[in-house]
Amino acid sequence: xxxxxxxxxxxxxxxxxxxxxxxxxxxxxxxxxxxxxxxxxxxxxxxxxxxxxxxxxxxxxxxxxxxxxxxxxxxxxxxxxxxxxxxxxxxxxxxxxxxxxxxxxxxxxxxxxxxxxxxxxxxxxxxxxxxxxxxxxxxxxxxxxxxxxxxxxxxxx
Numbered sequence: 796x797x798x799x800x801x802x803x804x805x806x807x808x809x810x811x812x813x814x815x816x817x818x819x820x821x822x823x824x825x826x827x828x829x830x831x832x833x834x835x836x837x838x839x840x841x842x843x844x845x846x847x848x849x850x851x852x853x854x855x856x857x858x859x860x861x862x863x864x865x866x867x868x869x870x871x872x873x874x875x876x877x878x879x880x881x882x883x884x885x886x887x888x889x890x891x892x893x894x895x896x897x898x899x900x901x902x903x904x905x906x907x908x909x910x911x912x913x914x915x916x917x918x919x920x921x922x923x924x925x926x927x928x929x930x931x932x933x934x935x936x937x938x939x940x941x942x943x944x945x946x947x948x949x950x951x952x
Contacts, residue, residue: 799872799894806895809833810911827914834918835925842923845869855949858927859886866923884949888920889942896941909937913945920945 813829845866852858863875867890877889895912913935921933930950937943 803895806912806915809915814911823911827910830911830914831918831921834915834920835922836918837915838919838922838924839926840922841870841919842866842926846927852927855884855929856880858924858929859888859947861927862920862923863888870919884951886947886949888945888947890945891942893941893943896937896943909940909943910935913937913943917945920947 810830813826813833846861849861852861859878859880863878867873867875867888871890871894873890873892873894875888876891877887879887879889893916895916896909917933917935921931924931924933924947932948932950934946934948935943936946
């Protein structure tokens with residue numbers, strides 16, 4: 796429980812720091828980009844530790860299942876609520892109670908701040924997939940707080 800609180804506090808402080816360093820409306824994209832690249836590096840490091848003793852994955856679906864079950868559980872203390880795919884390289888990971896959004900109010904006026912709180916996690920997933928040999932683009936969408944969907948588009952090499 797203490798780990799979770801520390802992680803949420805650290806995440807909030809990172810967002811606060813990056814946001815204050817990149818003040819202004821035009822700098823919001825730069826703030827999100829910095830948070831995403833921080834998450835990318837952390838995701839690379841975490842996946843190395845988590846898969847150290849794991850056998851190689853057969854295909855990208857196995858990789859995505861590992862991300863949804865083991866990786867997500869290690870980071871957020873719960874599994875992804877729903878994983879969907881079109882079997883053509885697009886996966887949608889749905890978390891109905893995303894831990895990094897639960898401390899924000901559920902009002903619609905806070906939806907504009909959601910990208911800052913999701914950028915780090917998008918980078919985390921993209922970094923993890925990158926180290927597993929899967930090049931991807933990860934985006935996040937929030938329609939009702941604290942539920943969110945992460946869309947992973949696999950890029951064929």
